[in-house]
Amino acid sequence: MTRLAALFLCSALAMPALADDLRATGDLGVVVERATGSVLIVDQSEHAAIGRIEGLGDLSHASLVFSSDERFAYVFGRDGGLTKIDILTQKIVNRVVQAGNSIGGAISDDGKLVAVANYEPGGVKIFDADTLAELYHIPAEGKALGLEDAPGRRFVFSVWETGESKIVDFSGAEPKVTTLENIGAEPYDALVTDDGRTYIAGLFGEDGLSAIDLWAEVPEAKKILPHYGRGQEEMPVYKMPHLEGWAKAGDQIVLPAVHHHEVLWIDSRSLEETGRTQVHGQPVFAMARPGGRHVWVNFAHPDNDTVQVIDTMSHEIIGEMVPGPAVLHMEFTSRGTEAWVSVRDANKVVIYDTTSLQPIGEIAAESPSGIFFTARAHRLGL
Template sequence: MAGRRNLLLTGLAAGTLAGGAAPAATAELRGTGDLGLVVERASGSVLIVETTGRTALGRVTGLGDLSHASAVFSRDGRYGFVFGRDGGLTKIDLLRGEVARRIVQAGNSIGGAISDDGRLVAVGNYEPGGIRVFGSATLDPVADIPTGSKVVGLSDIPGRGFIFSLFEAGEVWTATIPEGGPPEIRRFRDVGRQPYDGFVTPDGRHYIAGLFGEDGLARIDLWHPERGVQRVLPGYGRGEEPLPVFKMPHLRGWAVAGEQVFLPAIGRHELLVVDRRDWTERGRVAVHGQPVFAVARPDGRQVWVNFAHPRNDVVQVVDAESLAVVRAFTLGRGVMHLEFTPRGEQVWISVRDANRVEVFDTRSFARLASLPAEAPSGILLAARAQRVGF
C-alpha cells in the first residue's frame, strides 16, 4: 500500500482534534451509533472517533495506565467504560467528550464487561485476583468476588451474569447477580491448563476458553451447564514443540464467521478453523506469524488477522470460504488491533509505532483514511453496546 498519501478526508478533523473540543456539546444533536474510542496506550488518553466522516472528534485524557485497555458501552450508546491496566475504571461521555466518572478499583486489571440489562459493569482483576462489579450509573460497588487467581476472559452472559476464567487455577466461573441479592457463583473445575482468554459466542450460548498450557480449548454450553466442560481440538499441536509466544492472543465473539470459528493456535503460525455446529476441526490456515486477533468481518466472508512481535507489522486477510490468504498489508511496526464497522464495510486498524489509525474499505482494500493517534492500541466502536460478549 502506498505510504501516507491518503491523509484525512477532511481538513475539519484535524481542527477539531487539535482543539480537543467536545464533539457535540454545543452543536446540534447527534447519535452515537457511528462513534467509538481509540485507546492511546502510552499517554493514558482515548480519542473519540466517528466512522461516517472517519475523523477524530476529540481526546479525553487522564485515564492512567492504558496498556491492555479495553472498553464496553452503555446500552444507550452514550457512555464508554474504559478499563485500564492500573485498575482504573473510567466512564466517558461520548457526546460531551469528557470523563463522567472515574474510580480506581484494584491494583491491576485486565478488562471488563457490561451486563445484558446495562446496569452492572464488571472488571476482571489480576491483583487482587477476582472480579468486582459496579453500578453502571454511579460506579458504586455492587459485588466483590475474589478468586485467588488471575482473572482472564471476562464476558457478559444472558441473565445479569458474567463468566470468566482463572489463569493459575484452571477454572471457569459464572456469577449471576440478581437485583438486590448476593451473587450466585458456579465453578467449573479442571477446564485445562492456564486459560489465557475466553469469549462468548454471539448468540450468548457457548463460552470458549483458550488454553496456554496445553493444546486445546475448553467449551461450556450455557444452555446446559450441567454437562460441564467439553474439550475442543484437544492435542491440536500433534505433539510438535510450540514456537515461543511473544504476545498472548485475544479471543472474542468476532472469531465466529458464519458456521466457522477462527481461533489462534498457540505457539504456531496457524489459525484453527472449527465447525460451529459440532465443534470439530474443519481446517487450518497457515499465516504470517503467531496470530493475536483473528476478527471476522460481520458478514463472515473475511477474517482479518494481526500478529505477535516480531511479526507485528503485517495484517493478513483470509477468505473464509476458501481458507486462503487473499491479501496482506504491511502497515508499520506494532499493528495492535482491528475493528470493523457494524456492517463491515470499513475496518479500522491501529499501528502503534506509526502513531496512526488506518481505515480500509474491506471490498476494494483501498485506504479510506489515516488518522493521527498517539501509540494507538484498542479500537472499540460504540456499536458493541448492542452485542452479547462485547
Template structure:
C-alpha cells in the same frame, strides 16, 4: 435510563474551539491511546478524530464496553482503573481505582452493572453503572481472565491459577456462583458466542481449548482441539492471542493457535477441527468481517507490520497488507464495508475498504491500540 440517540451538547474538537451542534452517538467510537492515558473520540462516517479525553491512567492493556444507549464507555485500565467516559460531553464522568492490576471487564445485558476482572488481588468486582459504587466483590484466590457478559444478568470468567470457570448470576440480591472445574491448564482468554450459549476458554498451559454450553442446567467442560500441536516444537510466544475478537464464519470458528503460525477452523456445532490455514506469523487477532466472508489476521512481534486476509470459502490467504510498524488492533464498521487498523509505532489509524483493500483514510493518534465502535453496545460479549 431511556436511550439517548440524539442530543444537543457543547463539543470540543481536536485542535478546534467548542461549539454547539446536534450529535448522534451511533456513528462514534473510541481509540485507546496506550502511552498517554487518553482515548480518542472518532467519527466513522467522516473518518475523523473529534476529541481527545485525557486522565484515564495506565492504558497499556486496556479495553472498554458501552452502555446500551451508546452514550457512556466504561474503560478498564491496567492500573485497576475503571473510568466512565461521556461521549456526548466528551469528558470523564467518573473514575475509581478498584484494584492493583486489572485485565478487562464486561457490562450486564441490562446495562445496570459493570464487572472488572483482576490480576491483583484477583477476583471480580461489580459496580453500579450509574454511580460506579461497588455492589459485589467476588474473590477467587486466582488471577481472573476471560470475563464476559451472559444473558440473565450473568458474568462468566475463568481462573488462570485454578483452571476453573465461574458463572456469577447477579439477578438476585446477592451473587450466586456456579464453579466448574476441569477447564484445563492456565486459561488465558475466552469468548462467548453472540447468542450467549457457548463460552470457550483458550489454554496457555496445554494445546487446546475448553467449551461450556451455558444452556445446560450444569455446564460440563468439553475439550476442543486437544493436542493440536502434538509432535511439534512450540515457538516462543511473544504476545498472547486474543479470543475477544473471535471469528464466526457461517458454521465455523476461526481461532488463533498459541505458539503456531496458523489459524484453526472449528465446527461451531460439535467443536471438531475442520481445517488449518498457515499464516505469516503468530496470530494475535483473527476477526471476521460482519458478513463472515473474510477473516482479517494480525500478528505478534516481530512480524507485526502485516495483516493477512483469509477467504472463508476457500480458507486461503487472498490479500496481504503492510500498514506499518506494530499493528495492534482492527475494528470493522458495523456492516463491514471498512476496517480501521491501529498502527501504534506510526501513530496512525489506517482505514481500508474491505472489498478493494484500498486505503480510504488515516487519522493521527498517540500510540493507538484498541479501537471500539459504539455498535458493540448491542452485542453480547463485546
C-alpha cells in the same frame, strides 16, 4: 398567560434543537492511546478524531465496553482504574481505582452492572453502571481472566492459578456463584459465542481448550480441540492470541493458532477442527468482516506490520496489506464497509475499504491500540 405568550411558548417547545447542537452516537468510536493515558473520540463518517479525553491512567492493556444507549464507555485500565467517559461531552464522568492490577471487564446484558477482572487482589468486582458504586466482590484464589457477559444477567470468568471457571448469576436478589473445577491448566483468555450459549477458555498450561454450555441446566466443562496449543513443534510466543478475536462466519469459526503460523477452521456446532491456513506470522486477532465473507488477521512481533485477508469459503489468502510497524488492533464498521487498523509505532489509524482493500483515510493518534465502535453496545461478549 396571554394568548400571544402561549403561542410563543408552544412554538419554543415545538422548535427542534439546531443541527449543530446534535450528534448521534451510532457513528462514533473510541481509540485507546496506550502510552499517554488518553482516548480519541472518532467519527466514522468523517474519518476524523473529534476529541481527546485524558487522565485515564495506565492504558497499556486497556479495553472498554459501552452503555446500552451508546453514550458512555467504561474503560478498564491496567492500573486497576475503571473510568466512565461521556463520548458526547468528551469528559470523564467518574473514575475509581478499584484494584492494584486489572485485566479487562464486561457489562451485563441489561446494562446495569459493570464487572472488572482483577489480578490483584484477584477475583471480580461488580459496580453500579450509573454511579460506579461497588456492589459486590466475587473472590477467587488467583488472577481472574477471561471475564465475559452472558445472557440472563450473568458473568463468567476463569482463574489462572486454580484452573477453574465461575458463573456468577445476578438474576436474583443476591448473586449466585457456580464454580466449575479442573477446566484445564492456566486458563488465560475466553470468549462467549454470539448466541450466548458457549463459553470457551484458552489454556496456556496444556493443549486444548475448555468449553462450557451455558444453556445446560447443570453446566459442565469439557475439553475440545486437544491438539490446539503448544503441540510437538513448540515455538516461542511473542504475544498470546486474543480469543475475543475469534471469527464466526456462518457455520465456521476461525481462530489464531498458539505458537504456530496458522489459523484453524472449526465447525461451530461440533467444535471440531476442519482445516488450517498458513499465514504470515503468529496470529493475534482473526476477525470476521460483518457478514462473514472474509477474515482479517494481524500478527505478533516480529511480523506485526502486516494484515492478511482470508476468504472463508476457500480458506485462501486473498489480500495482504502493510499498514506500518506494530499493528495492534482492527475494528470493522457495523456493516463491514470499512476496517480501521491501529498502527502503534507509526502513531496512526489507517482506514481501509474492505472491498478494494485500499486505504481511504488516516487519523493521527498517540501509540494507538484498541479501537471500539459503539455498535459493540448491542453484541454479546464485547
